[in-house]
Amino acid sequence: MSTKTELAAVPPKETALAVFSAEKGLEPWLQKIRDEVRAFVPDTSTAKGRAAIASIAHKVAKSRTALDDAGKKLVAELKEVPKLIDAERKRMRESLEALQEEVRRPLNEWQAAEDARVAQHQAVIKHIENTDTGGMSAALIGAKIQDLDSCEINQELEEFEADAHRAKAASLIILRQAMQDQEKLEAEQAELIKLRAEKEAQDQKDRETRIAQEAADKARIEAEQKAQRERDAEAKRAADEKVAAEKRENDLRLAAAESERKAEQARREKIESDQRAERERKEAAERQEKAVEEARIAEQKRADEAAAEIVRQQDARAADTAHKSKVMGAAKAAIMSMNVTEELAKALVMKIYRGEVPNITINF
Template sequence: MSANQQVITIDHISDENAPAIYVQNGLKPFIQMIKDEVCGEVPDLSSRKGRERIASLAATVSKRKVAVEKPGREYLRSIKELPKVIEAELREFVREADALRDEIRKPLTDWEEAEAAKKREIEAWVGELRLDPQIISTADSEYLKISIGAFEGIVIDGEWLGEYEAEALRLKADTLEALRAALVKREQYEAEQAELVRLRAEAEAQAQRDRDAEIARVAAEQAQRQAEERAKAERDAAARREQELLDQAAAAQRATEQAARDAEAAAERQRLQLQLQAEQARTAAAQAEASRVAAEQRAEQERLTSIRRQEEAVERARLDEVARANAAADEILRQQQAREADKAHKGAIYKAAKEAFIQHGMTEECARLAVKLVASGLIPSMSIQY
């Protein structure tokens, strides 16, 4: 038993000395006190007085037990509430200490947050100086020219950018170099495509002219061949008719000569008959010659008609080619006017969008860049309607 516990008796347990009593092995001395009080005698169990004494001693143990247990239970309840009080005190202390710390550090925290916001703003602005290579490689010359103008108008403010100035200058220079190189390639590509279109149009026109000329040539040759065939057929028919008449005349002359040999008596009559037949033969020959001349005249007329038809076919082909060439030229002009109108339409929309941004507080450079970024599809959920 400690020095404090030696002077504490069961009847003097209180809130003040409870922390010194209710500790590990702290109650053993009180057990010993109870033993010393009740175990010093051995009552006679055979007598009533002895039995009553045993009951009295047991009651004394119970009374002493309660006298030790009750203050202990009360002390235990009090220390059970103590953690809550301590926790509340600690929470309030921590809250006030954190508030004091935050208040003392607030100027530095505000400065760090401002620097971080500025850094994020600069990084976002510098990031806008970098265009997607895929967009650059697929853009047309008009877009590339607009982009070059927009990037050339971007001002790099070194005082505001600080350590990012070199990167911003490098990104601007790299992007402008990529845009200019892409513009050279794109203009060369568009010129080549225009030349290919022109060459294809010329080739198609030449092929059409060749087809028309071939059709006219075949038609002329066929017409001339048919005219020659008809003229030859008529000449052959006239020659056959003339030969038949000559054969008939020769046969008649042979018959006349034979008749003269057979019947000289009828010579005069036969002479007159022969003279008549000869006249008829001459008439027939004259008719055959007239028919031949007429056939030749018809053949010549058909030949001239064929030539005229061929010339008319060639003229029609020429006029058709002129019409096709005019139509092709009109289509090229229409496409050029459509491109120029589309270009002017887009330019007007770009200008209207830029002026709207400027009217709502943007600088001209920022407005131009904003329009360019929206038109390029780089801003999600935003587009320009043409």
């Protein structure tokens, strides 16, 4: 077929009226167009082949326009036959539009398959680029890093393989930095809990020491005041009665002994208070260590569960890949049994798997 001319010329002017007026008068021209289009073998595997499909479809459209314009001229010149001409024009347009759609269908189907292939690869890269770690612990971030690091990037990504390698490297850098930041934050939080517990214990000890000291001071002052009052009374009564003086002196000795006893008691209470504060500080430290350990165990459990889930997903993907390989291998063997080469059989199975063969699918 020539690529420099239209698919079909218009009827000669002297016979145009007869052609357009007759029922299916344009059929010879339409049939010529169909025959030449049917002789064209579409090839979507190369850019040149796809351009040729678009070119032949355009030429069908140009032939449709040329024939339609010829009919329009007849309608303008011959008002008495517009209905016949319009009917033939309509039939011609519908016929050639259907033919145009038929010619272009392989190119449209190739484009749809190409768009789906590109979208699938881009989805894989988008998954690799996902570095969101909001709310994750350092252990979970580490599991995410391990999962991404074990993600295999190969030639199945075709022209997107290099982009996937770059995305994986960039995401690993971001995730590793996020894990370092989270580990630092968790260490700071643990240290803050420890310092808070130590401060509470020290505050409690200071309060008890202050209370004990205030009690001792109060007892000492009361004893001194009482002694002074008794000394004053003794001085007043000394001149009146020796016996009373001796009694008051004896009372003072007893009071001093009592004061000493109270002071000793205050000292013992302070020692007991110090010992109690030390016990409570140790208990607070033990509670803090227990809380930190429980938090570590809980975090380890979450990390183990996350790692187990990753292993399960990897096993599932491996099982799915193995199953698909087995099914596609059986399909290839069946095609090869019809004297088809292994390379061609493999290519056919892959085209069916990618949806490039209409109305044929592989059931997994």
